[in-house]
Amino acid sequence: xxxxxxxxxxxxxxxxxxxTKKTPIIVILDDIRSLNNIGxxxxxxxxxxxxxxxxxxxxARPPHREIHKTALGATESVNWSxxxxxxxxxxxxxxxxxxxxxxxxxxxxxxxxxxKPQKEDKIAVIFGNEIKxxxxxxxxxxxxxxxxxxxxxxxxxxxxxxxxxxxxxLFKALKx
Numbered sequence: 028x029x030x031x032x033x034x035x036x037x038x039x040x041x042x043x044x045x046x047t048k049k050t051p052i053i054v055i056l057d058d059i060r061s062l063n064n065i066g067x068x069x070x071x072x073x074x075x076x077x078x079x080x081x082x083x084x085x086x087a088r089p090p091h092r093e094i095h096k097t098a099l100g101a102t103e104s105v106n107w108s109x110x111x112x113x114x115x116x117x118x119x120x121x122x123x124x125x126x127x128x129x130x131x132x133x134x135x136x137x138x139x140x141x142x143k144p145q146k147e148d149k150i151a152v153i154f155g156n157e158i159k160x161x162x163x164x165x166x167x168x169x170x171x172x173x174x175x176x177x178x179x180x181x182x183x184x185x186x187x188x189x190x191x192x193x194x195x196x197l198f199k200a201l202k203x
Contacts, residue, residue, distance in 0.1 A: 044104045049078040050198050051149035053120050055127075057113045057165075058084040058156040059186060066097030067187035068154070073101035075198040080107040081116040081151075097187075113153070117168050120151040127169040129153040130193055131161040132182070136172035139193070144200045152193055154186050 039047065054077055059065055065087055072080055082088055088109050089095070089102035110116040120127055130152055144150055153169070155161030160183075166172070175184060175192055184192075 041100075041104045044073070044076075047076060050076045050201055051125070052077045052194065052197050052201065053079050053081055053123075053125055053149075053151035054190065054194065055081040055083065055113070055116050055120070055151055055153040056086045057116075057153060057162060058159070059086040059154065060157055061186070062087050062091060062093035063097045064157070064186045064190075066094040066099075066101075068190045069094070069098040069101040069105050069107075071187070071191050071194050072105045075194050077105060077194060080105055081110060081119065082107055083110045083113045083116050113162060113165055114168065117151075117153075117165065123149070125149045125151040127151045127153065128171050128173045129155070129161040129165055129169055130174070130189060131155065131172045132174050133166065133172045136174035139173050139175045139196065142173055144197065146201060148201060150197055150201070152197070154190055157186055 054068060054072055056065060056068060069080065087094060089098070089107070094102060108119070110119070117127055126148060128150065152173070153161055153165060173193070175189060177184070
């Protein structure tokens with residue numbers, strides 16, 4: 028057994044990535060404070076061919092040295108757009124035909140392991156501020172809330188970990 032070299036991984040280049048059919052997922056980042064979290068989400072979005080990232084509010088935008096540290100170039104491959112307000116991003120996602128879900132603990136959230144998207148679905152997921160979560164103004168504007176079941180003493184996951192789980196599971200459900 029041996030570890031593969033990067034040259035043996037047969038990864039596509041940025042030009043090929045841009046032409047590749049994307050997974051119908053939009054990630055909406057609203058008021059994310061940590062540049063490392065932003066970069067990590069870009070890197071995960073690249074790995075699973077996410078259609079686009081919508082950046083909102085105080086969330087920092089590329090190019091930024093601190094985002095690049097964790098994105099490792101994914102800000103060049105993944106399409107992204109900036110919106111001053113989350114409502115604008117939600118409106119654009121709806122205009123594109125996406126169902127929109129906040130990743131948030133609410134009184135009516137769907138446990139993520141019970142969520143069953145169909146292959147033809149187009150899904151946008153909102154990740155909110157690391158401390159305050161998803162802005163409550165969003166809740167009446169979306170199709171639902173998804174919650175990752177947790178069984179320990181903590182009540183939340185780091186956004187980059189949460190995004191990794193959500194994006195991977197949606198990728199598996201929606202890939203062609």
